[in-house]
Amino acid sequence: MKLHVLHCGTIRVSEAVPYGNAIDLKNTARQLGAPERARVTLPVCAYLIEHPRGLVLVDAGWDRAISPRGVYDAEAVRRYLPAHLAALYRPCLPEGMAIREQLAARGIRPEDLCCVVLTHLDPDHVTGLRQLSGARRVVLSEDEYFWSCRTVYKLRQPQALWIDLPIERQFYRGSSLGPNRWAIDVFGDGSVVMVNTPGHTDGHASVLVRSGRRFVVLVGDAAFSPRNWREMITPGYGFSRSMQLKSLQWLRTMAEDPDCAAALCSHDPEVPPQTIEF
Ligand SMILES: [Zn+2]
16 A cells, blocks of 8 residues: 655644643633744645555645635635634645645546545645545545534534535444544445544544555544654643543554554644655
8 A cells, every 4th residue: 555645735833732731721822822933834734545446535635725826825814714713723835735736746636536534624624625526435424524513613613614515424333443442444444444533623533544464544633743642742722631632542552553654643744745655
């Protein structure tokens, strides 16, 4: 199996987002009002998998409209996102980095994708979907979709950004995997499994990609780098610290497994674009 790590632009967020170690009003204020010097630039990853069933994409990054000229454009961001999310993310999408542009550079059309798997509905993971109409399936957990009705998620995940897109929802089922032992086996053969790793959102999925004994864990936003599970520091952006900790424990076990080829977080600046064969 071949897995390509793609960088689909950046976010420039408060240091409290990856390593806040609490979810409280203090951290929220730190994140929304962070001055430039207290911010870090993090990549926004998507993953292209050359799977025996076809091309699988995990997450879709930012929509080109967020950064029409390929530079940080505060006005374009404010047109696209509510003010509090614009202040949180400060996104940028350089030319050629939008998911559709990167696929086109590889000669791949959206209709060539047999499946797009979404880890969760935050805008830095789903807005690139707008440019992928024609993909054969887009899969999301029913739990993520359902809980998006909660006020906290309405603020985080404005429905207008994705509600009209053709998204297939699947329920998590009992599984041997994950802190809740809940998972969605996308092809029914254990090769691509969405494992519920809640804490960042209720329905959040990390994606386990398996080839024989070897596997890669696409962590999503359950952690921002291995530092989170090595030091058990929880991210400051999420809905439940206790669930974040349970998810980090499970991720640590998976990352330390000798058959784990890589455990990759969506916003880890230490993970450059690369191809992993396993
Ligand atoms: Zn994210």
